[in-house]
Every structure is written in structure tokens, then in C-alpha cells.
Amino acid sequence: MMRFTLIPAILAFGLAACLPSPKSERNAPRLEKLPTEIFKTSTPRAVSPNPQPTSLPVFDVGWPPPFTYGNPPTPPTPIPPPSAPLAIDPAIINIALLGSDRRPSWTGFNTDVIIILSVYPALGEVALLSIPRDLYVYLPGYSMQRINTAFSIGERVNYPGGGPALFADTVRYNFGIPIHHYAKVEMDGFSRIVDTIGGVDVNVTCSYRDWRLRGPALDPQVEQNWQLYTVPTGIRRMDGDLALWYARSRKLSSDFDRGRRQQEVLRALYREILSLELIPRIPQLYGDLKDAFTTDLSLSDLLSLAPLAARIDTADVRSRFIGRDEVTSWRIPGSGAQVLVPKPERIAALVADTFDFDALDDLVPELALTVEIVNSSAQPQWGALAAERLEYAGFATHVGSNSPSPGTRTHLIDYGLAQDGSAEAILQSFDLPASRLTRESDANSPFAFRLVVGDDYDPCFDPTRDQLG
CATH class of the missing domain: 3.30.70.2390 (Alpha-Beta Plaits)
Incomplete structure (x- = not known):
């Protein structure tokens, strides 16, 4: 039976989160008309050429009202009320794993991969919640925006605590989930770690076909450098470049399907790390890779979780996704930007299920x-x-x-x-x-x-x- 070890899991998730999206990809799925019941207070309104602040809901004590930080535009939708705090055991540790699309020449960035890793040490169980980057939510003290902008906006508008704090507050406001730690990974690092361990065996459950560069060093702006590439169903050995493409490509699919493929690659990383017995090398790996990510988790924090390694099985890892069933696709009036509008009741039910840790029956072998x-x-x-x-x-x-x-x-x-x-x-x-x-x-x-x-x-x-x- 395959064992899931928490320490390499955190590192693997962090590395996989940095997968860069090919420059030429543009995903434009068919959009649905936005139902009026999506928003609790009123229907969306068109963007005015001269927007003015509108009536806003009464905010709970502790939540800054809109327009407190920065100079955001008036949102085209009402701002939803805050979610009720999630009732979870205080011993549960929630870690936000964020993948940044920052390039060396860029000043701004988005966290296009968002995964909440929840660890319950007492029961030896883990939950994973993937959040789509285009989810349209309220950023406390700012305005309505895609959730993948929360971290960078927090840095730019001098939100108290910076990007990590605004992201954590955004998750708590919209989902009721407390965030205790974070790890943000830049683009580089993923291919390097896959190649360092000699590649990974990915369980490809669905054949996948998409455009791929004929070679990683070729210019992506030259059309002739691209080819349609197929990864057939089965167990496929992938080097860093192929694993990177497989987990991030979405020209002919969607962010939801990409999330599924990312999970396949992450599980492959778990298996490879365990089979190579890399656990004793965690301190060395942490030192070698620390320039690839920023986090408030110290090496001692990670090592303190090591005793869980022998207790957590892959069957104890609950994987959940905010997927198509939990959102409605919509284009923002005026800009035409595509976003995903939450279905509050569906997301609340999914979040409750994600964090409903049940004790295993120790009496059954x-x-x-x-x-x-x-x-x-x-x-x-x-x-x-x-x-x-x-x-x-x-x-x-x-x-x-x-x-x-x-x-x-x-x-x-x-x-x-x-x-x-x-x-x-x-x-x-x-x-x-x-x-x-x-x-x-x-x-x-x-x-x-x-x-x-x-x-x-x-x-x-x-x-x-x-x-x-």
C-alpha cells in the first residue's frame, strides 16, 4: 500500500504550484448568462462611464470596508456578505500553497495555482482544496476581484500584513476558512526538481492532446515551433519539460481539467519521492530549494510534522475542487473579462465536506x-x-x-x-x-x-x- 508523506507532499505541491502557463494559451469557453440568484443582494449592473461608490452591506467588526486600501474601480456586482467562520478543530493546520506566474522581467504577478492543504495531526488525515484562479470574490478593504490577484494587490496597496494577509483574509471572508501558513512558489523550480529525481511516472487516466513546443528552447511566438502532442492513457514516464507541459497546458481544455492533471502529476511526485527514500534528505532539499519559494514555514515547522509520515495513507487524503458545479462563468460588463462567480450554497457544502475529518475505526484491521x-x-x-x-x-x-x-x-x-x-x-x-x-x-x-x-x-x-x- 502506497504511503503519503507530508513533508515531501508540501514540497511537491509547492514545486508543482509554480508551473508556468504557456505564453500563447488563451482559454475562452462558452459562457452562461449570469443567473440573478448568484448574488444575494441584487443583480449585476452595467459599468458606468463615471462610476460612483454605491450602497454596500454592513460589515462585521474587523472587516475593512471597500475602498479602504488602494483606488479600485466600483465593482459591477454587489459585494457579498462574509461567510460564517468554519467550525474546525483548533489542532487543524491550514497551509495556502500558491503558484506565482511572476517572470524575471515582470513587476506584478498573479497566484494562478491556489491549493489549501489542511492537516489534522490527531487523526493523521489530510485534505486538499483547489480553488480556480478566476473565482470572482471580495478582497477585504479593496473591491471585487479575481482571487488570484489578492496576494499581489495586498503587496501593492500596503494592506496590513501585505500579500499573505490579504490572501488569508480573502479566503476567510469568502469561505470561512482560516489560513495559518502559506508557501508561494515562483515559476522556476518544477522542471528542475523533476529532472533531479530522474523523472516521474504519471498515471494518465484520460488521454490528453494539446499544442506543445517542439523543443523547450524554441521561440513560442513562431507558429512553426508548435505541434499537436498527445499523451495516451496509461502510466507515462515524464521528464521535467513534459511534466510541466502536461500539468499546465490548457489551450484545448480548461482550468478545471488542468487541475485534474495537476493532481495526477502531484501524486506521481509523491510516489517518486517515497520510492527514492528522500525523507532523510529533507533538510538538504529545503536548503537547495529555498530560493524557489517564500514561506512563513521554517524547516523546523516542517520537520515537526514528520511523525505523521508513517500514519498518513493516500486513502486518507481528501481531494476536493471548486469546479464547474460550484461556479457560473460570466464576463464582466465593459471589460469583457471572464470570471467565475461562486454559487455560495454549493461552495459552502463543498467546504464543509472538505474539512469534515472523520476518525478511522481503529478496531478494524x-x-x-x-x-x-x-x-x-x-x-x-x-x-x-x-x-x-x-x-x-x-x-x-x-x-x-x-x-x-x-x-x-x-x-x-x-x-x-x-x-x-x-x-x-x-x-x-x-x-x-x-x-x-x-x-x-x-x-x-x-x-x-x-x-x-x-x-x-x-x-x-x-x-x-x-x-x-
């Missing part, structure tokens, strides 16, 4: 909670891809040997050792009907379930949709 995967398909790598899918759903896995059996259809065997609803959750994860479930009570089985992968299995799935069942 660990292996009895595992899903054994038997690959009976003609595709030798589909067992590993099925395991990836189950781990997203929160199940521990054991991938057995391949045993091809032509004509086998994907099905599930329940040995009667797991709690009610677990079998149905597995079926739902694989879009299988109830007729594909067989119950065979076996108190001596080392596994709770056996998933038999047949030739009808489609490994492609979207973890950003239907996350709440």
Missing part, C-alpha cells in the same frame, strides 16, 4: 478496509489506473497481478467486512450499475472488496464533478 484490484483486461496498466480512481474516492487499494480474461466485464465483490454504503460508493465511482455487485460473505478475507477490471473499463474520470454524491 487496515487491510480489511482495502479494495483488492484484479486486472482481467487486456490493458496491463488499467489496474493501477483503477487504484488511482479509488484513492480519489477515499479507498485504500491493493493492486494484484494481471490475469487477462477476454470478455470479462468490470464488477465488484463485497466480502461483508465494510460499513454499509461503501460498496455503493465504489459502484458510483466507477459508474457501475447495482447488477455488477456480488456479495460473498467471508470473515477471513484480507480485503473488504475485490474489484475486477474488465475490457469494458474506461479509466477516464473527472474528480471535479459530483463531488458530494
Whole structure:
């Protein structure tokens, strides 16, 4: 069973967060008309040629009102009220992992990758919440803006505490999530670390095709330097340049799909770091990489979490995304800029689910909670891809040997050792009907379930949709 180690996870997430977006990419998906119910106070209004401050909601004590810092334009939408603080255990540690698009010649930057890493040491569990860069939210004391601008605006307008404070306050105001630490990574570093460890094996669950430079040193402004490149489904060995492209390309896809691919690359980094036994080298790696990121976490802070390493399994890592189900696409009147407007009730439910840490039943042996995967398909790598899918759903896995059996259809065997609803959750994860479930009570089985992968299995799935069942 693959182990997830917190220290390299934080470093890997930080490095992966710096993935630069190709210069030529422009993503323009079809936009929906903005429903009036998205905003709680009134409908959006057109931008006036001579905007004037408008009536604003009463702000809770401690929240600075709009226009306190800087000179922002009047927002084209009402400013939503603050979210209720999330009720979480004080022992939980929330770390904002931010990827900056800053180039050496730029003075400004955006944090285009935003992941909230939440660690619950008492239970040995971890949650990850990915936030899309174009989410249109209130920046306390400023105005409505994309969330990826919060850090840089905080620096520019001299917000108390600077960029880290405005970003943390933005997350707390709009989602009720407290942020305790942050790590911001610049663009360089990702390819370097992947190449340093010799590359990564990425579980590519969905074949991906997009425009790619024929060589990393070529001029991206020359059209002939580009080619359509396909990464087929399966376990693919990637060097730093390919991993960088795969995790950041979005010309023919979207930010939501890019988030899925980033998760695949991050899991590949976890596996590679663990297989190379790099944990004892954490102090050296921290020193070698400290010029690639800024953080308020010290080396001692990271090392203090090391005892969790042997306790956290990939099945204990809850991955969540603010995805298509939680937002509405919209263009800002006047500028035409594309943003994502939050659906407050959907996001509140997702956030509550993300931080709902449940204690594991220590009375049940660990292996009895595992899903054994038997690959009976003609595709030798589909067992590993099925395991990836189950781990997203929160199940521990054991991938057995391949045993091809032509004509086998994907099905599930329940040995009667797991709690009610677990079998149905597995079926739902694989879009299988109830007729594909067989119950065979076996108190001596080392596994709770056996998933038999047949030739009808489609490994492609979207973890950003239907996350709440």
C-alpha cells in the first residue's frame, strides 16, 4: 500500500504550484448568462462611464470596508456578505500553497495555482482544496476581484500584513476558512526538481492532446515551433519539460481539467519521492530549494510534522475542487473579462465536506478496509489506473497481478467486512450499475472488496464533478 508523506507532499505541491502557463494559451469557453440568484443582494449592473461608490452591506467588526486600501474601480456586482467562520478543530493546520506566474522581467504577478492543504495531526488525515484562479470574490478593504490577484494587490496597496494577509483574509471572508501558513512558489523550480529525481511516472487516466513546443528552447511566438502532442492513457514516464507541459497546458481544455492533471502529476511526485527514500534528505532539499519559494514555514515547522509520515495513507487524503458545479462563468460588463462567480450554497457544502475529518475505526484491521484490484483486461496498466480512481474516492487499494480474461466485464465483490454504503460508493465511482455487485460473505478475507477490471473499463474520470454524491 502506497504511503503519503507530508513533508515531501508540501514540497511537491509547492514545486508543482509554480508551473508556468504557456505564453500563447488563451482559454475562452462558452459562457452562461449570469443567473440573478448568484448574488444575494441584487443583480449585476452595467459599468458606468463615471462610476460612483454605491450602497454596500454592513460589515462585521474587523472587516475593512471597500475602498479602504488602494483606488479600485466600483465593482459591477454587489459585494457579498462574509461567510460564517468554519467550525474546525483548533489542532487543524491550514497551509495556502500558491503558484506565482511572476517572470524575471515582470513587476506584478498573479497566484494562478491556489491549493489549501489542511492537516489534522490527531487523526493523521489530510485534505486538499483547489480553488480556480478566476473565482470572482471580495478582497477585504479593496473591491471585487479575481482571487488570484489578492496576494499581489495586498503587496501593492500596503494592506496590513501585505500579500499573505490579504490572501488569508480573502479566503476567510469568502469561505470561512482560516489560513495559518502559506508557501508561494515562483515559476522556476518544477522542471528542475523533476529532472533531479530522474523523472516521474504519471498515471494518465484520460488521454490528453494539446499544442506543445517542439523543443523547450524554441521561440513560442513562431507558429512553426508548435505541434499537436498527445499523451495516451496509461502510466507515462515524464521528464521535467513534459511534466510541466502536461500539468499546465490548457489551450484545448480548461482550468478545471488542468487541475485534474495537476493532481495526477502531484501524486506521481509523491510516489517518486517515497520510492527514492528522500525523507532523510529533507533538510538538504529545503536548503537547495529555498530560493524557489517564500514561506512563513521554517524547516523546523516542517520537520515537526514528520511523525505523521508513517500514519498518513493516500486513502486518507481528501481531494476536493471548486469546479464547474460550484461556479457560473460570466464576463464582466465593459471589460469583457471572464470570471467565475461562486454559487455560495454549493461552495459552502463543498467546504464543509472538505474539512469534515472523520476518525478511522481503529478496531478494524487496515487491510480489511482495502479494495483488492484484479486486472482481467487486456490493458496491463488499467489496474493501477483503477487504484488511482479509488484513492480519489477515499479507498485504500491493493493492486494484484494481471490475469487477462477476454470478455470479462468490470464488477465488484463485497466480502461483508465494510460499513454499509461503501460498496455503493465504489459502484458510483466507477459508474457501475447495482447488477455488477456480488456479495460473498467471508470473515477471513484480507480485503473488504475485490474489484475486477474488465475490457469494458474506461479509466477516464473527472474528480471535479459530483463531488458530494
